[in-house]
Amino acid sequence: MGAEDHHAPSPAEDAEAAGRTEEARRRLLLSFTAFDASHHRLWLRYAHTQLGSRAAARLVVDDACRHLLEHWQHALRQESLTGYAWTVLKEHVARWLSERGDRPQLAGTAAFHAAVRKVLLFELRDEFAVLAGEIGLYSAIARLPERQYDVVVLRYVLGCTEDEVASYLGFAAATVRSHIRHAKRKLARELA
Numbered sequence: 001m002g003a004e005d006h007h008a009p010s011p012a013e014d015a016e017a018a019g020r021t022e023e024a025r026r027r028l029l030l031s032f033t034a035f036d037a038s039h040h041r042l043w044l045r046y047a048h049t050q051l052g053s054r055a056a057a058r059l060v061v062d063d064a065c066r067h068l069l070e071h072w073q074h075a076l077r078q079e080s081l082t083g084y085a086w087t088v089l090k091e092h093v094a095r096w097l098s099e100r101g102d103r104p105q106l107a108g109t110a111a112f113h114a115a116v117r118k119v120l121l122f123e124l125r126d127e128f129a130v131l132a133g134e135i136g137l138y139s140a141i142a143r144l145p146e147r148q149y150d151v152v153v154l155r156y157v158l159g160c161t162e163d164e165v166a167s168y169l170g171f172a173a174a175t176v177r178s179h180i181r182h183a184k185r186k187l188a189r190e191l192a
Contacts, residue, residue, distance in 0.1 A: 032072050035081070036065055042168065043089055045158050050093045052105030064092040083170020086150075106142055106153070140190045148183040151176055 040061065047057035068075055068088055078084040097103060141152055147169075154165045155176075162180070166173040 050104045080170030151179040
């Protein structure tokens with residue numbers, strides 16, 4: 001190879017490459033900001049049901065968002081961005097609870113009590129008519145398999161539609177309906 005084959009980039013070429021890099025970073029940040037804007041509120045509400053504190057929920061969600069932003073290119077390459085992000089959030093919630101030797105606070109949150117009374121118990125009033133107290137229901141929900149638990153919390157506690165739950169978890173809507181159906185059956189068996 002001759003010397004002409006190894007030419008150093010000119011200042012204009014360096015500036016152009018830096019501009020492309022900056023534009024790519026700006027687009028990544030913009031896409032993350034849009035994703036965060038569409039998920040942040042629900043994530044806060046979910047974290048609050050698990051941690052029992054709005055302040056703790058803000059800290060955990062902010063930490064999860066920082067993690068996602070730092071690994072945003074990796075997140076964008078996942079088969080389901082929303083499913084991957086949900087997993088990141090749950091890992092941060094679990095770490096927070098584990099570091100404090102605590103368990104999910106679902107049954108203790110006011111949002112959970114109100115939502116269950118207004119939605120889940122109304123929808124399943126015949127199956128839950130024999131329920132002696134709310135604590136039995138809360139405990140039964142806490143024992144659901146992980147995906148059923150997530151679906152029940154998102155659908156009945158946080159008031160998401162089935163399509164929204166599917167979007168947040170990266171599932172098909174039919175999968176969400178299946179999880180709901182199985183969760184209802186399991187809860188009815190446990191509480192009947």
